[in-house]
Amino acid sequence: MTIAPRQITPLERHLILFVDRLVVFITQHWLLLVTLALGIFDGLPFLAPVLLHLGITGPADAIYRAYSLTCHQLAYRSYFFFGAQPVYTTAQLQSALGVTNPASDAFYWRDFLGNPQLGFKMAWCERDAAIYTTLLLGSILFAVVRTRLKPLNWRVYLLFIAPMAIDGFWQLFTSPIVILPFLPAHESDYLLRGITGALFGLGSVWLAYPYLEEAMRDARAQAESQYQRGRAHQAALNQGK
Numbered sequence: 001m002t003i004a005p006r007q008i009t010p011l012e013r014h015l016i017l018f019v020d021r022l023v024v025f026i027t028q029h030w031l032l033l034v035t036l037a038l039g040i041f042d043g044l045p046f047l048a049p050v051l052l053h054l055g056i057t058g059p060a061d062a063i064y065r066a067y068s069l070t071c072h073q074l075a076y077r078s079y080f081f082f083g084a085q086p087v088y089t090t091a092q093l094q095s096a097l098g099v100t101n102p103a104s105d106a107f108y109w110r111d112f113l114g115n116p117q118l119g120f121k122m123a124w125c126e127r128d129a130a131i132y133t134t135l136l137l138g139s140i141l142f143a144v145v146r147t148r149l150k151p152l153n154w155r156v157y158l159l160f161i162a163p164m165a166i167d168g169f170w171q172l173f174t175s176p177i178v179i180l181p182f183l184p185a186h187e188s189d190y191l192l193r194g195i196t197g198a199l200f201g202l203g204s205v206w207l208a209y210p211y212l213e214e215a216m217r218d219a220r221a222q223a224e225s226q227y228q229r230g231r232a233h234q235a236a237l238n239q240g241k
Helices: 010-028 030-053 057-067 090-097 106-111 126-145 154-174 190-239
Strands: 078-081 119-125
Touching (some): 010 190, 057 119, 119 126, 126 190
Antiparallel strands (some): 078 119
């Protein structure tokens, strides 16, 4: 016995057309959508110290809590706004605050957001700020060269990420908690964190975006074809009424 296929209701047909059109829109404007998302994601950590400076503590605290899931937010590895200087070492912060909490006291330095004298820290550390800002700038620049830029060879990509990997792991295992005592202690400064983070961000855009562009172009062609067939079928049904 042959079972007749279930007829699609008009509501389901309109829903399918809507989804097809949405896929066409996303595949056509994926770079704009990614850039806008990165702009918001990258902008909020910069906004948090501004809000604290203005006394708007509720939204600022919410940003710090949310971004604490993505970053350690240690004060001695973060940028400060509206204070005496943009970055501080652990010793400088200890002297200014009159405390003896060591750098290994991660909870204390994570929770310290700043004050009117020292300024207020970003919701990201210096390296994360460099990574995500470079991802945002790379997205904007890719719009100019998107049809001409070839993907970065993965072997070359390793050269882009190696400085951050070496610096980050060396620092992780020797400062502020000595895990590998046979290595000399290493604490990066804001310049080294910024350069290594920017190289990682730039290399990631160069590697991934050309592939995304090609994939989205193919997906858009398929989605447009399916959408046009759906519209033609809908038009034929409307004429048959």
